[in-house]
Amino acid sequence: MSHLLSPPHFVGLGVLIVDDTPLSQLILEACIRSMGMTVYKAGSGGEALEVFEREQPDIVLMDVMMPGMDGLEATRRIKAMSGTRWVPVVMITALYSDDDIVNGLRAGADDYLMKPVNVVILKSKLTNLAQTIRQQQELREYRKNAEAESKLAMQVMQRLIRPMDFGAQLQHTIMPTSTFSGDVILAGHTSDGRLQAVLADGTGHGLAAALTVIPVIDVFYGMTDKDMSVEHIAREVNGKLHKILPVGRFVAAVLVSLDYRAGSMTVWNGGIPFAAFVSSDGAILHRWHSASPPLGLLDETQYENVAETYCCAQDGYFFACSDGLLEAEDERGELLGEARLTEWLRAPVSDKVAFIVDQLRLFVGDNxxxxxxxxxIAPI
Structure with a gap:
């Protein structure tokens, strides 16, 4: 029985004894103190509420039959006062009928003890409750630490990505499924006025995917500042990712360089499902299918680097999206798909980004x- 007396489970936990009989309080108190727990006492339901609010105990032992406010009503109020914190209430009663037990459970009781109290059973129940409480406390602490780490990681990501203030030259949106996004959109100007942008989609989603795309950020900005082409940027990113990413991790990406003076754009596509030049009236005039493997998948000896330049004979814009858009599902499980996206691109609206976001939300509904x-979207 030594595990019942193991101090680490119990030290620091507080138990509120609610009983109008002093002798019962003394018996319960002696048992609880022998386990290393702190004891609080109340002789009525009303006093129990006052002590509970003041001391915030972890467990409540509640007598049912008391003058004034009985144990059932006191339990209901204590459960309401507990909010999201789980405070187990153990009913201690001489009432044995099924209806009495059901009434207690409906009031919020978590367990029952019959009078006269068997000390061995009481200690066993308290042991189980204490272990559960400790596990919940550890889980809360873990979540607190995880939230702090996530906040730090988010701050790092935000500082790595430069402000995306390009006005009408570039419009974009990212809708993450969790705190972190495995998708990233970056852009920058070269010294000769070209706008270069990348849409990168790391494997999976969440923090793991976000970490995957961090090397893309550093290389893209550094090489764009040096006026390097999208082919050179793609090759450099691929080599860096291949060295550091574990097997099975890679980054699908599309890089575009818009030359406004020449009226052309050069596009490198490695694993992005939809990249196109769209006319101002919504017609798909040119598609860039994935001609290269996703970044980080192959080493330098196997890597093929293919970019294509397109001369824009009429006004329009470059459009690219991650697979998360095309593979979004409605409530019936139907995929959004290219056909529906193409219809949205043809819609005569002034704010195409807002329109697509609104249509996507209508399409997925609660899913x-x-x-x-x-x-x-990058007009040219």
Whole structure:
């Protein structure tokens, strides 16, 4: 029976004894103190509420039959006062009928003890409750630490990504499925006035996917600042990712360089499902299918680097999206797909980004997307 007396489970836990009989209080108190727990006492339901609010105990032992406010009403109020914190209430009663037990459970009781109290059974129940409480406390602490780490990681990501203030030259949106997005959209100008942008989609979603795309950020900005082409940027990112990513992790990406003076755009696509030049009236004039493998998948000897330049004979815009948009599902499980996206691109609206976001939300309804959604629009 030594495990019942193990101090680490119990030290620091508080137990509120609610009983109008002093002798019963003394018996319960002696048992609880022998286990290393702190004891609080109340002789009525009303006093129990006052002590509970003041001391915030972890467990409540509640007598049912008391003058004034009985144990059932006191239990209901204590459960309401507990909020989201789980405070187990053990009813201690001489009432044995099924109806009495059901009434107690409906009031919020978590367990029952019959009078006269068997000390061995009481200690066993308290042991189980204490272990559960400790596990919940550890879980809360873990979540608190995880939230702090997530906040730090988010701050790092936000500082790595430069402000996306390009006005009408670039519009975009990212809709993450969790705190972190495995999708990232970056852009920057070269010294000769070209706008270069990348939409990158790391494997999976959440923090793990976000960590995957961090090397893309550093390389893209550094090489764009040096006026390097999208082919050179893609090759450099691929080599870096291949060295550091574990097997099975990679980054699908599309890089575009818009030359406004020449009226052309050069696009490198490695694993992005939809990249196109769209006319101002919504017609798909050119598609860039994935001609290269996703970044980080192959080493330098196997890597093929293919970019294509397209001369824009009429006004329009470059559009690209991650697979999270095309694979979004409605409440029946139907995929959004390219056909529906193409219809949205043809819609005569002034704010295409807001329109697509609104249509996506209408399409998925209450079925939240299971993958990060991102897309960009760059007029030329």
């Amino acid at each position: 939240h997307p299971h993958d990060d959604v991102s897309f960009l």
